[in-house]
Amino acid sequence: MERLTADSPVRALPGVGDARSAAFARMGVHTLRDLVYHLPRAYENRGRVRLLKDGLDGTPSSFLLTVATEPRSAQIRRSMSVVRFRAFDDSGSVEVVFFNQNYVCDIFHVGSCFRFYGTLRARRGTPQLVSPAYEPVLPDRPLPAFVPRYPLSENLSGRIVEKTVAAALRALLPSLQDFLPEEIRRRLGFPTLSYALLSVHAPADEQSLSRALRRLVFDELFCFSLGMGLSRSRRAGSFSFPCPPCDPAPLLQKLPYRLTRAQERVFSEIRDDMRGGDRPPMSRILVGDVGSGKTVCAALAIYCAAIAGGQSVLMVPTEILARQHFADLSPLLASLGLRTGLLLGACTKKEKERICSETAEGKLDLLIGTHALLNDKLHFPRLCLIVTDEQHRFGVRQRALLREKESAAHLLVMSATPIPRTLALTLYGDLDISRLDEMPPGRQRVDTYVVNESYRERLNRFIRRQVEEGGQVYVVCPAIEEEEERGNEPEENGEELKLDRLDLLTEREERPPLKAATVYAAQLQKEVFPDLHVDFLHGKMKSAEKEAVMQRFVEGHTDILVSTTVIEVGVNVPRASLMIVENAERFGLSQLHQLRGRVGRGTRKSYCVLVSDAHGEAARARLEVMRTTYDGYAIAERDLEQRGPGDFFSSSCDSGLRQSGGMSLHLLRLCSDTSLMESAAREARALLASDPGLQDPQHTPLRSEVDRLFRIKESTLS
Ligand code: ADP
Ligand code: MG
Secondary structure, eight states, rough: OOOOEEEEEEGTTTOOHHHHHHHHTTTTTBHHHHHHTTTOOOEEOOSSSOOOOGGSSSSSSSEEEEEEEEEEEEEEEEEEEEEEEEEEETTTTEEEEEESGGGGGOOOOOOEEEEEEEEEEETTTEEEEEHHHHHHHBBBBOOOEEEEEEEOOOOOOHHHHHHHHHHHHHHHHGOOOOOOOOHHHHHOOOOOOOHHHHHSSSSSHHHHHHHHHHHHHOOOOOOOOHHHHHHHHHTTOBBOOEEEEEEEOHHHSSSSSSOHHHHHHHHHHHHHHTTSSSSSOOEEEEEEETTSOHHHHHHHHHHHHHHHOEEEEEEEESSHHHHHHHHHHHHHTTTOOOOEEEOOOOOOOOHHHHHHHOOOOOSSSSEETTHHHHHHHOTTTTTTEEEEEEEEEESSSHHHHHHHHHHTEEEEEEEESOOOOHHHHHTTTEEEEEEESOOOOOOOOOOEEEEEEEGGGHHHHHHHHHHHHOOOOEHHHHHHHHGGGGGOOOOOOOOOOETTTTOOOOOOOOOOOOOOHHHHHHHHIIIOOOOEEEEEEEETHHHHHHHHHHHHHHHHOOOOEEOOOGGGTTTTTTTEEEEEEGGGGSOHHHHHHHHTTTTTTTSSEEEEHHHHHOOOOOHHHHEEEEEOOOOOOHHHHHHHHHTHHHHHHHHHSSSHHHOOOOSSSGGGOOOOHHHHHHHHEEEEEEHHSSTTTSGGGGGGGHHHHHHHHTOOOOHHHH
């Protein structure tokens, strides 16, 4: 047989045919490497065995039981049979029941001993175990304490996934090369890669599982940081557009306000970066909470570029945002003698041609548009500065591409997600970070309330009052797509070891039914507000449609906009005064904070109402944070603590990277340990300081691991 390698397809394993390999492919598992990195999403803790007499509290538990009676099968309905037998331990006995599984009659024999795992319930006074998991207890083979539960897809049972993963491990481990430098591994006390992979699929105990996970999470963070560092060092020797430090006074004089200290600091960082010449171009991310005044920082950078004779582009994710920026910036810049253009998909061909030629002739100092700006046949003779707003739509990969295309231009990325410092260092390791950590004075606070269904009528009256007083209302529902995630939910409530923090999940949060935006909008319009203008917006609409809906809201034609989180991206509607979030328990704190930032942008007193029927304590505590905290950074820190970095990550990196399989960044989601993040970033920096391009032959395996993570071909990397 052909030798199997990490890149061999899943199919190459004995016993895996077309159907099975297709089912794995649907989960993004294509190769043996993907298989061994297909980690359990949870573990059942079957190690703590309880006595029957203690087990009636409704939590799934393990019981060591001896079979007392021969299993008896009975047909209870045409399509349903039931097998019953009794089993006992030292404390009592129980009836064990299986439905439609007659074959178990051949498994359970009087006198044999099994470990059962399930929820003990009393039926008509007798304790019962219905369809428990079971494993025979054999004298010389101890049973594992933790049983992995894998993310499944249709047509793949847990058993099959487990067996296939085990086969991949057997095939790969003997010749597996550990890419982590031995010195680092030992110093930080990590297990070997083989041990980590084995343990994560079949942990001997909680401690080895936790060590294994730490190692794998570290790997991912470390490789990611290395990739970021490599990308940074590739720029080190390059030239950039020179902008001698400019005097911002002419622009500042046009503003109706004074810069905050934070804005002044950020501007001086930017100005310093843009000095250029034989220094690498600026690569900076400007992180600032909604409303912290990022736009004027960008305007100052654009002004400096123009003074130096350079052109700027401002890229935004939607046409509405492009229009808003154009409306804000073009008069300001025009008053300084600078010309701004706006390029939209909606422009006529003639307009587009005009803008293209004006750009090519250097008549425009700033061109605003969506990312189509970069794909078009646009030619900038003196491109100096690229600004992207709401950067989460432009990921790491796009940044790399941008860099290739416009290597001398400065890059300023603006993000409205207040992201915790450690996380920012990891995710934006290729960028310098500026923070606007101070709000302009006089900002009003958006009063926040947490309510449940019983407030519905009062809430509807409140909506009406807001509209009557001239306000506009957002109602945000969780994405319709979310309902489809259910396939990955644990099938039963249980005492499980969740991957992320290795805590035992004691309280499973119950999930109230979801409100779907479209249905809810129709209902509101018909049943509650027939006389008002209700509109809806969701992610599956075509972007022209979305823009049209949003435009109607911006122009004030719509009173109530029911939407999924697509409105999150920085649209400014000064009349919007009420934000209602349905199923608020489903959202991350930072996301809720972003949503809240959509209101209170004008002079109108504004409110945010979080509606949730979840009773779980964790959900309650999370929403309570929103009610009492208004500082985006504090909220972000809490979010990181409570939910791990997944939420930030999914909104901050491009999906191409996330979905690349194998060593993609999915592990990062599982790590809420910021010290691990810090040490990965630190080790990566130290290693690159001693071997800047990872050229040392000793680091070849590491280098290929990094390259695989970024999936950028060797040629573009060096
Ligand atoms: P964001 O960071 O969300 O992009 P903007 O740049 O849109 O925020 O600024 C929000 C509002 O605050 C704008 O109306 C802007 O004019 C105003 N603003 C910005 N800086 C200041 C300041 N230093 N003092 C007062 N108002 C400011
Ligand atoms: Mg903005």
